[in-house]
Amino acid sequence: MNLFQLRAFDAVAREGSFTRAAARLFISQPAVTGHIKALEEHYQITLLRRTARRVELTEEGTKLAAITRAMFGLAEEAQVMLEANRQLLTGRLEVAADGPHMVMPMLASLRTRYPGITVNLRLGNAQETLAALLSEHADVAVLTEVAPRKGLHLQALNESRICALVPAGHPWAQQLRGVQLKVLDQVIMVLREPSSITRRTFDEACAQAKVNPRVLLELDSREAVTEAVAAELGVGVVSSVEVSHDPRVVAVPIIGEGLVNRHMMGCMERRRDLRLIQAFFELAPIR
Template sequence: MNLFQLRAFDAVAREGSFTRAAARLFISQPAVTGHIKALEEHYQITLLRRTARRVELTEEGTRLAAITRAMFGLAEEAQAMLEANRQLLTGRLEVAADGPHRVMPMLAQLRARYPGITVNLRLGNAQETLAALLSEHADVAVLTEVEPRKGLHLQSLGESRMCALLPVGHPWVDGQGELPLAKLDRQIMVLREPSSITRRTFDQACAEAKVQPRVLLELDSREAVTEAVAAELGIGIVSSVEVAHDPRVVARPIAGNGLINRHMIGCLQRRRELRLIQAFLSLAEQH
């Protein structure tokens, strides 16, 4: 069995791309292609389907990917243990986050402390971020409202509060203090999709308080919510850590129960002692 061929396959399976796999392994794309072609021909098996836009695993490829991910994951852990006393001068860290606002300052601190570390950041919704961490497509993740589970290490990053996002000319802009949740009853609102953490938190708080806003527009990004509010299509809801510095809108914290979100940084428990992961986890203590 040729480990170079398996390593090339594992990289393509993780990255979903021959180009990114080549960059991950620091070899040429033709070399990656050659290794996988030789592997498939030797064992008379099809592991990957190549389309114009992406690379997909076959059923056999999916089964092999589960094995190679575990195998090379253990190899990476062994290397990390052997190099535990060496200074962090180089390395690659895969980071997933459900939003940019908390993770970007942490990456800036990481870069300042360890300028030789390369970071690959993937942004997605809460479900995608957790899935990336659990499937080992990410080493660490910045998460919101994730429940503790066996094998998952979590550290607190603090809390945020739901805010009403108002167009700058709205009469509530000049109000003092927090905006009572009850005032949003029957108000026209523009909100994120129901699967977003911000939307779920807001909906649960409204249900408990028997507040019924009129949701006339659902959007799939924070930026779209800001644009809709600026266009005076309705009132939006954003987390206090996601308030945009936009002169067209104003955010007011909302007073009420259940309007707080908890933010965490997480990794797989068995990988917690890896040096690169430890370096990132240590940043959580400063937030």
């Protein structure tokens, strides 16, 4: 069995691309292609389907990817352990986050303290971020409202409050102390999709308070909500840690029960003592 061929396959399976796999392994794309072709021909098996846009795993490829991820995951853990003896002068950290606002200052601190560390940041929604961590496609993650579970190590970061996002000329824009949740009853609103953590927290608080806003537009990004509010299509909601510096809109705290979200850092329990992961956890702001 040729380990070079398996590592090339593992890189393509992780990255979903021959080009990114080549960059990950610091070899040429034709070399990656050649290794996988040789592996498939030797064992008379099809592991990957090449389409115009992406690379997909076959059923056999999915089974092999689970094995190679475990194999090379252990090798990467060994590398991280050895890099600790070099005082973190080099290394690679896979980070996932459900938003950029909290993780970016931490990455800036990491860059200042350990300039030789390479970081790959994955941004996604809450479900995607947790999935990346549990599948070990990410070493560490910055998450919101994650329930404790076996095998997962969590460390609290801070809390945020749900705010109403209104146009700068809106009457509520002057109410810096906030508005009561009940005033949102029957108010036209533009919100994130129901799977959004911010949206879910807001919906649960409204249900508890028997408040029924009129949701006329659902959007799939924070940026889209900001644009919709700026266009005066309705009132939005945003987490206090995600307020953008946009002069067209103003974030006003909503006063009521259940409008707080908890943010935390996480990693797999069995990997929490790895020096590179420890270094990232040490960057957590002091509460």
